[in-house]
Amino acid sequence: MRLDTQFMLDSIPIILKALPVTAFISVFSMLLGGLLGLLIALIRYYKIPVLDRLFRVYVSLIRGFPLMVQLYLAYFGLPFYINMYCQSVGIDNLAKNIPPLAFAVFAFSVNTSAYVSEVFRSALDSLDKGQREACSSIGMTSFQTMAHILLPQAMVAAIPNLVNLFLGNIKASTLAYMISVHEMMGVAVVLANRAYNYLEIYIVTAVIYWLLCVLLERVFARMEFRFSRYKVRV
Amino acid sequence: MGKLFSVSYFGNVIPKLLSALPSTIGIVLASLAFGLVLGFLAAALRIRGGPVMSRIAAFYISFMRGVPLIALMLLVYFGFPQLMSFLGFEAGSWPKYPLVIASFALNVSGYLAENMRSAYLSVDKSQFEAAHSIGMTGLQGFVHIIFPQAVTNALPSVGNTVIMLIKDTALAFSLGVVDIMGKAVLINARNYGARQVEIFVAVGLIYWAVCFVLERILDLLEKRGRKPLRLG
Numbered sequence: 001m002r003l004d005t006q007f008m009l010d011s012i013p014i015i016l017k018a019l020p021v022t023a024f025i026s027v028f029s030m031l032l033g034g035l036l037g038l039l040i041a042l043i044r045y046y047k048i049p050v051l052d053r054l055f056r057v058y059v060s061l062i063r064g065f066p067l068m069v070q071l072y073l074a075y076f077g078l079p080f081y082i083n084m085y086c087q088s089v090g091i092d093n094l095a096k097n098i099p100p101l102a103f104a105v106f107a108f109s110v111n112t113s114a115y116v117s118e119v120f121r122s123a124l125d126s127l128d129k130g131q132r133e134a135c136s137s138i139g140m141t142s143f144q145t146m147a148h149i150l151l152p153q154a155m156v157a158a159i160p161n162l163v164n165l166f167l168g169n170i171k172a173s174t175l176a177y178m179i180s181v182h183e184m185m186g187v188a189v190v191l192a193n194r195a196y197n198y199l200e201i202y203i204v205t206a207v208i209y210w211l212l213c214v215l216l217e218r219v220f221a222r223m224e225f226r227f228s229r230y231k232v233r234v
Numbered sequence: 235m236g237k238l239f240s241v242s243y244f245g246n247v248i249p250k251l252l253s254a255l256p257s258t259i260g261i262v263l264a265s266l267a268f269g270l271v272l273g274f275l276a277a278a279l280r281i282r283g284g285p286v287m288s289r290i291a292a293f294y295i296s297f298m299r300g301v302p303l304i305a306l307m308l309l310v311y312f313g314f315p316q317l318m319s320f321l322g323f324e325a326g327s328w329p330k331y332p333l334v335i336a337s338f339a340l341n342v343s344g345y346l347a348e349n350m351r352s353a354y355l356s357v358d359k360s361q362f363e364a365a366h367s368i369g370m371t372g373l374q375g376f377v378h379i380i381f382p383q384a385v386t387n388a389l390p391s392v393g394n395t396v397i398m399l400i401k402d403t404a405l406a407f408s409l410g411v412v413d414i415m416g417k418a419v420l421i422n423a424r425n426y427g428a429r430q431v432e433i434f435v436a437v438g439l440i441y442w443a444v445c446f447v448l449e450r451i452l453d454l455l456e457k458r459g460r461k462p463l464r465l466g
Contacts, residue, residue, distance in 0.1 A: 064442030066404035068415065069434050076422075076430035084238070171302035178408065185305060198312030206301040206309050213300035 008200045011191055015208060021183040025101070025173040029108030030166050036109065037116025042146070044117065045124050055117070062114035067107075067172055074107035075100065075179040104176040112169060119161040123154040156227050163220040167213050174209075184208065244432040247421060251437055254417040258444075261335060261403050261413060266396060268339035273346030280351055291347075298344025303337075303402055310337040311409050334406050338399065345395045353388030354380070393452040397445050404441065414440055 040055045062070070079095035086093050127150055135145035177186030185205065192201040279291035298306075314336075315328045357380050365375030407416035418437040422430055 060446075061438075061442055064401075064445045065438035066401040066415065066441050068404045068407075069418075069438040069441065073431065073434045073438070076427075076434065080431060081238070171300075174302040174304045175405075177304075185302065188305075189308070192308075192312070198308070199316040202305060202309035202313055206297075206305045209302050209305055210297050210300035214296060 003203075004197055004200050007195065007197050008204050011188075011201055011204050012208070014191060015184050015187050015205060018182055018184045018187040021101070021181065022170065022173050022185075025104055025108060025176055025181070025183060026166065026169040028105050029112050029173075030162075030169055032105070032109035033112025034116050034162070036113035038120055040113060040117035041120030041124065044121055059114045059117055062111060063118075067111055068175055068178070070111055071104065071107045071175055071179060074103045074110075078103060078106070100179045100181050101176070104173070104179060104181050108169060108172060108176075111172075112165060115165050116162065119158050119165065120154060123157040123161075124150060126157060127153055159224055159227055163217075163224070166220075167216060170212065170216070171209065239435075240429055240432055243429045244436055247429075247433055247436045248440070250421060251414050251417050251440055254412055254414045255440070257411070257416075258400075258403055258413040261331070261338065261406060261411070262396075262400050264335045265338035265342055265399060265403070268335065269342035269346050269399070272339060272343035273350060276343060276347035277350040277354065280347065281354060295344045295347045298341055299348070301341075303341050304405055304408065306341050307334065307337040307405060307409060310340070330409060330411060334409055334411055338403060338406075341402070342395060342399045345398070346392065349388050349391040349395055350384070353384045353391070356387050357383045389452065389456055393448070393456075397448060400445055400448070401441055404437075 040059065043051045043055055065073075079098070082095040082098075083093045086095070131149055132145060135149050136142075140148070173183055174185035176183050177189055180186070182190075188201050188205040192198045195201075276291045276294055279287045280295065281288070283291055301309075311330075311333050314333055318324075318328070361379050361383065362375055365379045366372075370378070403413060404415040406413050407419045410416070412420065414437055418433050422433050425433070
């Protein structure tokens, strides 16, 4: 079997040059999605009327829609509505200036928020009810209780799942190439099409992503160990 | 510019999409069947394959889980024919469906292997010893005692993996397969950019409905499964 190994080696730095784009998409959608997800989790934890119902439907729909569909909805749908709005107020179409990357980050953030909200909700639910009572018995407000007692514990419980979501985001960011974002996958596809060396390029790409995931898994496992040290002491 | 959301178009497009539902279900079932076999083999080797095979199985599982699905699909779809021609098997074109199904099966087998492994490990060791003490052989103990309990344990996580697989098959369109997502993309291309939101909301809702029904079925099975499964 003849694999063009020189071509494989040459393609590694070219693909890795797009690593910042992949990282940008995964990190930003994790941050934005994480914040939105935390907010949704709190709304649902306190069972705020109407909003609780609304976000229940939101979470169910987002988790039931394939990510690719969400990406297309953001990429095709948002410009459509932005353009409609611009026409109605009589200004130039703003959507033309928005790069595909922004739609990708938007779609991945929305997607992540639904999963993160479930992670935080189950983490909060797993805490003993007695803690809330204890806090109110010493006169803490419900905000203080959440900020100082419940949330720190929920965070620790949530970390392994959040790490999995983040690793999932890195792999999911490959879909962005379908809306012409040049992250690592997009660069790989361009390279492969140019030279017809599909097998070589896709082996290299697969290995790069796999190594990235394994490496990050190791790093995060270390962090988890540190974060959960407090449990051992008790 | 027209309406925000055309309900009548939305209503029209749903039956057209549903006509491709058998294709989606076929891909899911075939990938799941092969994925379960591969996953079972990988899990079995991982648990008791000896030092070498267990390492290889661990690598296989980690690789299938660590590689993005789209990269795996492209690798299989473009790589397999190239590999075959290297080996001297020339074919004008390799059929699309088997390659797509193979890539989904490989991907899902990594997740299923982990589901099965943790389900197996969560069965208490004393169960094996008890089976042994009443004179069962290792195989009998596995088939009659361990396996039924492991299946019950595995149900929730395997269910999640299947739901993930269903949504992942939406990527098959990128290789030209006409499942429901492929149909949506075709309709969208024919429309020259009109009513895109309706089309993709419709296709999303179909996936959502399929997953919703499956989740309900799994919930029922789980409740029943509290009583360990009886084989024969």
